Amino acid sequence: MSQLDTSFFKPFIEGAVNTIKVQCSLPATGESPYIKGTKPDMDIAIAGVIGITSPKFNGSITLCFPEKVFLGMMERMLGEPFKEITNDLQDGVAELLNIIFGHAKVILNAQGHTIQKAIPTIIRGEKIHTTQMSKNKTFVLPFKSELGSFCIEICSESSM
Amino acid sequence: MAKQLLKLPKADVTSFDEYVVIQINGALLANQVTEIETILTKDAPTIPWIINCFKSDQVMPQETRMFLGFKKLNPKICLIVNSTYRVGLVEAGLSTALPSAPSLKQALTTVGIKYKPKIDTEFINPFLDAAIRVVSMQAGVSAEAGKVFLVKEPIPSDISGIIPISSPIFTGIFSLEFTKEVFLKMVSKVFGEEYLEISPEIEGFSAEMANMVYGSAKGKVNEKGYTLMPALPTTVRGVHLSSGASVPVAICVPIITDLGIIHIVIRMDS
Numbered sequence: 001m002s003q004l005d006t007s008f009f010k011p012f013i014e015g016a017v018n019t020i021k022v023q024c025s026l027p028a029t030g031e032s033p034y035i036k037g038t039k040p041d042m043d044i045a046i047a048g049v050i051g052i053t054s055p056k057f058n059g060s061i062t063l064c065f066p067e068k069v070f071l072g073m074m075e076r077m078l079g080e081p082f083k084e085i086t087n088d089l090q091d092g093v094a095e096l097l098n099i100i101f102g103h104a105k106v107i108l109n110a111q112g113h114t115i116q117k118a119i120p121t122i123i124r125g126e127k128i129h130t131t132q133m134s135k136n137k138t139f140v141l142p143f144k145s146e147l148g149s150f151c152i153e154i155c156s157e158s159s160m
Numbered sequence: 161m162a163k164q165l166l167k168l169p170k171a172d173v174t175s176f177d178e179y180v181v182i183q184i185n186g187a188l189l190a191n192q193v194t195e196i197e198t199i200l201t202k203d204a205p206t207i208p209w210i211i212n213c214f215k216s217d218q219v220m221p222q223e224t225r226m227f228l229g230f231k232k233l234n235p236k237i238c239l240i241v242n243s244t245y246r247v248g249l250v251e252a253g254l255s256t257a258l259p260s261a262p263s264l265k266q267a268l269t270t271v272g273i274k275y276k277p278k279i280d281t282e283f284i285n286p287f288l289d290a291a292i293r294v295v296s297m298q299a300g301v302s303a304e305a306g307k308v309f310l311v312k313e314p315i316p317s318d319i320s321g322i323i324p325i326s327s328p329i330f331t332g333i334f335s336l337e338f339t340k341e342v343f344l345k346m347v348s349k350v351f352g353e354e355y356l357e358i359s360p361e362i363e364g365f366s367a368e369m370a371n372m373v374y375g376s377a378k379g380k381v382n383e384k385g386y387t388l389m390p391a392l393p394t395t396v397r398g399v400h401l402s403s404g405a406s407v408p409v410a411i412c413v414p415i416i417t418d419l420g421i422i423h424i425v426i427r428m429d430s
Contacts, residue, residue: 051323051326052324055217058390090404119333121324122405133368133371
């Protein structure tokens with residue numbers, strides 16, 4: 001697999017919408033994906049990065065949230081209001097990403113990929129910008145919810 | 161301690177105290193198989209043999225004959241395979257004759273050894289050596305390793321290169337973390353041009369460095385029976401970054417250079 005196709009995006013979009021709906025009781029809708037760099041970046045305050053390694057391809061999935069959206073989601077998930085992202089709270093992004101990744105992994109592995117389990121890295125800061133070191137373009141899957149927008153970035157390349 | 165017993169172009173045999181790992185990287189010739197069998201029966205006749213063919217996807221009759229041959233010599237064998245290979249084994253009707261497991265931990269349990277995670281100097285040192293070599297070579301500065309410590313508090317950084325590690329033996333994350341000041345000094349030194357801000361042109365350098373370190377360490381580590389695979393590095397840039405992961409162990413090794421300190425962080429799942 002050298003290029004990403006829709007069958008690869010779909011499990012992630014579905015996974016994200018379901019996860020956010022179940023965990024945070026927040027309806028979100030996926031918007032049309034675009035190539036990273038063609039639209040202005042969101043102001044990301046927290047992100048989770050998970051690497052995909054499989055015998056056929058390598059890739060990376062990043063789940064990015066602006067601060068306001070993340071705090072709002074955590075409030076809905078945990079039932080108490082938060083003013084800032086603390087060390088305890090940051091694990092929330094890893095947890096969400098893990099659930100989304102787990103969902104997508106099952107579907108993709110059923111299609112014949114052999115994706116291994118992986119650990120998400122949590123990045124916290126201001127104006128986070130991620131770049132994947134790859135010849136291929138990174139795709140951004142934006143989501144819209146009543147708390148605001150967030151996105152998933154996907155990049156992959158063949159390892160053959 | 162790991163001891164390499166045999167190195168062939170397509171296979172490695174490494175002895176650990178309680179077991180032997182036979183790494184298969186491709187099709188073997190008949191005389192090479194005999195060579196492996198001879199060394200195994202001579203040096204490790206009683207301890208379990210773990211055959212790592214995690215990279216192969218297809219069950220080959222020639223290969224399975226070899227494994228069955230091993231099994232005659234030592235009944236305590238277990239294969240480490242990926243899910244595609246495992247399906248192949250089941251289809252070939254060999255899943256009971258050749259026990260298989262998806263990871264070293266489970267393979268060892270299959271042959272009756274209690275697995276103790278071995279993240280020790282053997283694993284860390286290749287990363288350290290590679291980092292020192294890459295930094296000193298690329299930037300032309302002297303670099304040395306500082307004291308290793310466990311990460312309890314997030315280490316502040318401005319830009320980092322992150323590489324996921326996944327292998328049947330363990331899953332984790334390797335990252336190279338720079339502060340803005342050190343990063344800019346290093347990039348300026350490497351490219352011979354002064355940079356005052358982290359721009360999109362130069363930010364890829366951190367992933368590039370992480371990739372060089374990982375690539376070089378991967379070769380060394382894999383010789384010892386691990387199967388680290390190529391992975392896609394990611395650069396993360398921001399203001400007051402701190403990275404973390406919900407994993408039990410994170411080890412940091414500072415690399416002290418004339419330009420400042422670079423932190424290497426290895427996070428792992430137990």
